[in-house]
Amino acid sequence: MNKIIYLDAAASALKPESVIRAEMDFLQNSYANAGRGICARAAAVDDMIARARADVARFINARPDQIVFTSGTTDGMNRIVHIINDRACGAGIKNKTVMVSDLDHHSARLPFELLCDSDMCKFVLCPMDEKYNLMCSGLPRADVFVITAMSNVIGTPQDVAGLVAAARKKNPDVITVVDAAQYVVHNEIDVQKWDCDFMCFSAHKIGADTGLGIMYIKNPERWGAPDKFGGGMISKITGSAVEHNAIFQWENAPAKFEAGTLPLTQIIGLPAAIDYLSANRPNLDLIKYLYDRLSKNPRIRVITPRDSALFTFFAPGMHVLDLGALVGARGLCLRVGNMCASWIHKVLGVDGSARVSVGPWNTIDDVQHAADIIESVVK
Template identity: 30%
Template sequence: MSFDIAAIRAQFPILSRQVHGKPLVYLDNAATTQKPQAVIDALVRFYSECNSNVHRGAHYLSDEATRRYEHARDVVANFLNANRREEVIWTSGTTEGINIVAKGMAERLQANDEVLVTELEHHANLVTWQQACKKAGATLKVAPILNNGALDQAAFAALLSSQTAFVAMPHVSNALGTVNPVQALTRTVREKSPRALVLVDGAQGVAHGDVNVQSIDCDFYAFSGHKLFGPTGVGALWGRYSVLEDWPVWLTGGEMIASVSYQDATWGALPNRLEAGTPNIAGAVGMAAAIEWFSALPLVEVKQHEAQLIERAVALGEEFDGLTLVGNAPEKIGVYSFNLNGIHPADVGFILDRQGIAIRTGDHCAQPLMKRLGVPGTARASFSIYNTIDEVEQLFIGLRKAKEMLS
């Protein structure tokens, strides 16, 4: 597939609708991406042709549903460059994936252990580790950022020690768009804290480029389907097989057992042991369709296009009197977070919405990060592959109107 922005936009039905009588300008992609027709069709086909529960059925529909569901696991494994398909665990999204790891780690942490996170964390990758450390009596440490929103890599390295048992970090900050050098950071962890396990929160990183868990050399990578043009309510946790094969179970029930008596039970092999109950079968099929659609795009051109969107936003922001950019790390993608001097972000969002422009306002589930930056929250425009330079310019036309109305 060539990168033709008009042809790509035509595949997203929602982009043709109007909001408040104005053409929709959708700039809330860090919260969720829109869905191409290929994904919508995959969901409709599943429910229309072979809706059934998987694995245990003794009939044709169940066999077909199982084939589509397990094919989706293969698609995810190939997409991440996993060594084994059993390393892919279906979840409801990034948050559940991180919780699976954190709940298991809480059973293994000792009182003198340390867990290292960063100041860039979404609450899903902060509160979970905060609570795991409280349960185990371990210590949570936080690697600081620089004033431009980039991770302080020297401070990160200095916080690692023989006591570090776990490191969790975002691939890309949802609030600032900062891209972490996860491969280099993992290498530093391996050198300074060889026993530590590493988790990458890939919620924001997965839709902006190729993710290779072998190159990153992490132990866990979690992401959500809905931020990758797929359905809501489904995601995947990749884990290194040698780590996952005896990981503490997350939920108990059907599918995940090997044997059960009234007195005891034993757990099955991966991936079943971490996938109790009926899964989101249609969601997995839809996520596979999204990955196959996305993977057909020319990645180099996708990255160039997204870089141009951010560059244009930064350039227009520099010309906009009274606008303060929040987060300007050298490596940044997808997110333009800002404030208009003297105007509450929520008011900015309201005025933009009346012009058909969808952004997000608030603390973006990153309250400690906002406190570190000295702001209660920001207005956040976030871009995806179907956004255009014209839409970036429409954003700033809208901001000028907001400033006129609210100043």
């Protein structure tokens, strides 16, 4: 069998040994539930979760109480829609304008689009330039602005701080929501500089485990009732147990947004992933190598610029699923399809594309071999 070359880091990162060790040690030696007990082991797990939350906060220059653990970016984006649509806090988005862009992943745009389909709000598009960068000039006025910090197809970082500032000039009360799932892998995040209201990313993209995400909330106490309900997020209930009009007193953030048992094992492994990524960002010179070599091939059309974090392409006359199957049979793992980003593919005029993405584990030998395989398949 051919050696497997994993060049699909943008879909999910391989796990560093330090993350695996941290999770295994927790499961074998320290496991207990968090926030549910007063024994020494349970208290120790509470401390582990608190330290992990603090590590995430430092990673993005936030406060620990602004960090909410979710199951991933998709979960976070859906929850944000419900949080800001809560009538109790007076910030419902009925009859409001939501600005999105053609760079958006389905998970960033669909939750808002479904609301718009039910006539609750309307859409406007953020303008893009000829290089598929979101433009700060000419922004329409919006009440909610969804910003993709880095497209999972184009792979270039966007000027999030500039976009937020430009949107606030049109509407000082605009709610800004940032999808940082791809951006966080290659760039440092400073939410203070971005000045966004919400931001999400997934742990598995940065080398931690699946089933865990981060939702940053700039002003967690601004929002009224949480969007999920269960154990650990209510501090007091007044009224009879059988009354329907009982009054709930929520815990302070982030607890009021974290109903039920957290993904403990994944959270315990997260600090190790953050440390590893901070010291071992993906080598984007490998992407430049692919660009310099394959952009010269007349059978290949390259979508991404040379300085992208991704190498995205297609071969005219060959379906991308066929391309993916052929390179996969030769041991090359890359992503093919619409990348759950249909809108940018419509702009590009293609049904789908093939994407190469590198992680800290990849070497020049990997991309040289990948280029050999791709060239042999498209000739």
